[in-house]
Ligand SMILES: *[C@@H]1O[C@H](CO)[C@@H](O)[C@H](O)[C@H]1NC(C)=O
């Protein structure tokens with residue numbers, strides 16, 4: 417077992433090797449049980465804040481929620497270390513500011529060697545996102561460099577023998593869409609389409625998913641009197657029927673995802689999965705941000721969790737359960753922009769839920785990790801003592 421190789425954060429008294437072994441055996445069974453029972457839901461762990469709990473406390477919180485997948489916007493080593501051997505899977509990211517540097521194969525290889533290799537297989541890093549919402553911005557060089565950087569990272573994984581173990585993709589904003597309604601008319605923006613065609617060829621060859629950040633909240637906020645609340649909150653409603661496919665949509669999120677499938681298909685591809693790298697609903701906003709309340713946020717996330725539990729697919733891909741990373745774990749106090757931007761969290765930084773959706777979480781107090789370690793050491797000691805007694 418490749419455990420305990422990279423340094424554990426924080427001071428901890430040196431333990432004899434046999435203690436660690438017993439510790440691992442004792443913890444192995446419950447950990448796997450927890451993963452089997454875990455919700456197949458991902459959560460975005462954004463860290464644009466100066467008041468968040470330490471990664472080791474967050475690791476306890478996430479596990480207590482039975483969440484099995486976490487997405488980072490970088491490859492924060494303190495976080496990856498805090499989740500070693502927890503069974504939680506990770507999507508890690510290369511920030512936009514670092515994308516162009518990856519064109520150099522040696523840089524890409526060093527990055528993988530440093531940020532991916534040491535954690536496998538103890539922490540399963542399943543995917544690397546190269547850049548985030550690159551086509552939303554105006555950086556032409558970045559747009560041009562995106563696909564070559566993805567190929568370079570993919571090549572680096574191959575060179576290190578990790579090909580097939582870790583996907584390589586990028587996450588898009590929904591505003592890459594030129595049209596998304598009805599879903600069958602989905603098409604990429606004309607200025608973006610030329611970038612997307614070769615990107616899809618890469619994703620198909622690399623068997624990696626197409627990631628999209630979808631916020632029905634934005635549509636509601638922009639037109640609260642025109643967009644039915646039930647339709648964006650997954651509440652009972654007649655839905656809308658796509659006149660071309662005849663498929664009925666009872667919620668906007670599925671319509672958005674299927675419009676992306678349609679846009680991909682219009683470019684001639686049918687073999688690339690679409691996954692939702694972000695979706696969420698803010699619990700607070702500025703006075704002009706309609707619908708940003710804890711009540712609506714709770715309904716959106718609660719109903720979304722129910723759909724995920726049902727392993728539902730979209731009308732166009734009913735057999736493929738939606739794959740969703742909720743945005744976000746915590747409110748992030750340093751995010752710029754309107755107030756809603758700082759209020760997407762399921763939790764306040766102190767671990768209190770912002771609203772109740774039945775996702776129970778437990779954020780241990782500051783010194784819990786040391787306390788827990790003491791208990792585990794004692795447990796290990798007692799176990800070793802009883803084994804010794806039994807053997808003698
Ligand atoms: C990413 O970019 C930042 C800012 O330019 C730099 O400080 C950092 O070292 C880069 N990280 C990697 C892994 O290249």
Ligand SMILES: *[C@@H]1O[C@H](CO)[C@@H](O)[C@H](O)[C@H]1NC(C)=O
Pocket residue numbers: 552553554
């Ligand atoms: C991109 O450029 C357009 C036109 O110059 C401008 O309206 C828009 O605000 C810019 N977007 C960003 C993200 O800078």
Ligand SMILES: *[C@@H]1O[C@H](CO)[C@@H](O)[C@H](O)[C@H]1NC(C)=O
Pocket residue numbers: 542543580581582583623624625689
């Ligand atoms: C990579 O993405 C493909 C396509 O979505 C998926 O089938 C596969 O399970 C992913 N691999 C990992 C390691 O998650």
